[in-house]
Amino acid sequence: MFLLGFYAGKKQLLKEVTTHLPFFRKMAVWGLSTGLLAGLAYAYFKMETDLGTPTFESVLAMALNAFGGPLLSLGYVSTILLLIHTERMxxxxxxxxxxxxxxxxxxxxxxxxxxxxxxxxxxxxxxxxxxxxxxxxxxxxxxxxxxxxxxxxxxxxxxxxxxxxxxxxxxxxxxxxxxxxxxxxxx
Structure with missing residues (x-):
């Protein structure tokens, strides 16, 4: 997450949000969809396997959780930025x-x-x-x-x-x- 924030700062994505709205639209769709899918897959593996035992499924579940969380966060932040820039908001x-x-x-x-x-x-x-x-x-x-x-x-x-x-x-x-x-x- 730190590296994503560092990248956003370097590219000044948050300074002029309106000029980067297409990027945030892509990140909202991509981050939310892949993050939710990874989260659902993690939840499935968590219910079906013992995550304390090092099996392929438990390692895959941990990887899905490790990558899905930041993607979901990226999707949330992008969605909030898009909502903030509507007239109603x-x-x-x-x-x-x-x-x-x-x-x-x-x-x-x-x-x-x-x-x-x-x-x-x-x-x-x-x-x-x-x-x-x-x-x-x-x-x-x-x-x-x-x-x-x-x-x-x-x-x-x-x-x-x-x-x-x-x-x-x-x-x-x-x-x-x-x-x-x-x-x-x-x-």
Whole structure:
């Protein structure tokens, strides 16, 4: 994987993604198809043979796993790069940018809400909801965090914990209020 990343850096594939879209299309199709086939073959051999015993099938399974994983990763990365460059995803990225700028604050908020929902000092839902219900709860929390992050960043430069982290890093209190808000209040 390191060598693939090194190659991408040398060829500057990620610097101008739009000029390399045909390459990423090929890599998405090739990486996903061969990676999935290798993964399925590995899963088959893993179920049918003892991988601890050095047989032809076990060595082949290990080789499929060793080559299939990086190919699948290449396919995933290429697919994500292609999706990011669609108009629909560009609109979604604007929404998600605020969540990313407040990643630490959102992570801590998500953790606190989940702790209150699942631990005994809160609603004690642990063991009472299925995995799917828990995943839906997590998605609901995230969906609420999107507009909260957008609204917060309309007034402030950083999330509260990002601001604290930055202030501690520079050993100096950083400006907290969004400069646009300061000019709006003066007029």
């Amino acid at each position: 560009k609109r979604c990225a604007k929404w998600l940018a605020s969540v990313g700028r407040m990643a630490l604050s959102n992570y801590l908020m998500h953790s606190i809400i989940a702790a209150l929902l699942f631990h005994s000092y809160g609603f004690a839902l642990y063991g009472k909801v299925s995995i799917w219900q828990g995943a839906l709860l997590s998605l609901a929390i995230f969906a609420i965090q999107i507009p909260l992050s957008i609204a917060w960043l309309n007034y402030f430069r950083f999330g509260p914990f990002e601001w604290l982290w930055r202030s501690l890093t520079y050993l100096k209190w950083q400006p907290f209020v969004n400069p646009n808000q300061l000019t709006d209040q003066r007029t």
